[in-house]
Amino acid sequence: MSAVQTIEVSQAEADMRLDRWFKKHFPHIPHGRVEKFLRTGQVRVDGARAKGNQRLEAGQIVRVPPMPEPGAVKAEAPLTREDAAYARSLVIYKDADLIALNKPHGLAVQGGSKTTRHVDRLLEAFGKGDERPRLVHRLDKDTSGVLVVARTADSARRLARLFQTRDVKKVYWAVALGVPAPHVGEISGFLKKSGGAEGDRERMVAARHGEEGAQHAVTHYSVADHAGRRVSWVVLSPETGRTHQLRVHLAEFGHAILGDGKYVCDIPTPEGLSRKLHLHARRVEIPRPGKPPVVIEAELPVHMSETFAALGFDFDAAGPAEEALG
Template structure:
């Protein structure tokens, strides 16, 4: 693998990058640099905005001066590129919708949306590799690695800005399907519990309910009862990391096979499900199309494993 050294850069932010997260901004500027490198230089404070350290989720404003430290632009050889291509061709098979402004994918469980934290590349890096002629491809929102379902990618900066405005103003509606442990109370429809990110004693990143955390609200609706579990439709009003999973746990009904926030469900009651993954699926997203200005709803069908799980429970 060959690399090319790049000197320090100081970039002044204008309207083009207004409200963009600093990690996404760096990914765009340093396209050949691994995502793990970007988060590392942010964590170490090597990236500065107005000469100050910032977090990866810092949103840029007009006039900000971003200092990007010396870095390496990595150039992959043909052999590595071919290996990656063979692993990412599946993306063409999971496109739900595409036009000149957006791409909607039905992301499988077990695949990260972007690289970092030991992951070489995720959905967005793979999509860029598949579409090398596209000058702009950015995630509109995120899904947990273990969560499946509809994922939006913007093909234009103006599209990304419009959809981020809709997300910020709560004009985007996301619906999820999830299977939780136990019988969910029919009158428990709204959970408003503040959430905070913490590091456990084992060094693992966790989200916990905490009165000093960020305001978080999730709406739950019972879809179907089974003997030992409940199928739920979930609408997160706010969009914090692991929000649905932690709110379900707080209610006393963790999501089935949630290895981070759930219970040990290896008993015979759940063998019939044939599950080996988190049952959390982003089944639809509704928004205003940035170009046509019309309401649009994109739906993602359940994968074969989740469909078989429900079939087994019903029969």
């Protein structure tokens, strides 16, 4: 076991995510253990607690806790041929800068102590070392749809900035309980992590302006279609990108997303419909200097397609609903 280390971030590592920086310096340490180091405050940046998605600046000092030697950690087995084929089957777009996947419901973006099959692991199917694609944003495990990964370090920096600065237009489709009124509008307010039990660290709750940890969140919505007053198809465009933002906003609005067991409302779930989360990242539009934007769409997962068919939702309603978002 090594001693505590303090490592200065180099100029070449500027704007790199902390978890990627850690993987570069300590490739033998599993991602789940890195997440535990971060969660418990053992990894710090300039003396402060940090998250894996924090972007580093040149000259910052990263505190690294005692690390096991490379031989003391069991190396990950190579990606199986089946997993590599599965990863490639998810591709819906690629160019010199990025690869876009249609992430299935139930597939985590990154691993943990009990999660061994996840997108970050599957990216090995597209290259190793510097050729391995890099995550630039995330989706919840149970949210399906467009997930973009960068093919180079330069494109990772550019794409990450675009996602952070809200220059990427994102459109989600959700099936909500009840029918939001008015049919077109904006949901805004402050959100923060609940600070609840150990097993519920990622739960978000409404907060007041100025409250510690509170972050402003804005979601634009439009009802595309509905089945009586029981269920509706809602098109969503988040202006901000807070954890679980769309799920919290609809639940706080009184119209929780069908299949969401964490953020609920008083409207009962109709019988005969899938209990999987009905939230899908339908489309992203990525701007490019001097060129038209890259527009990427992902087909609905099976459980949402079946629900749309059962409720008779009209796909032609998507266009007017998205236009109403502005």
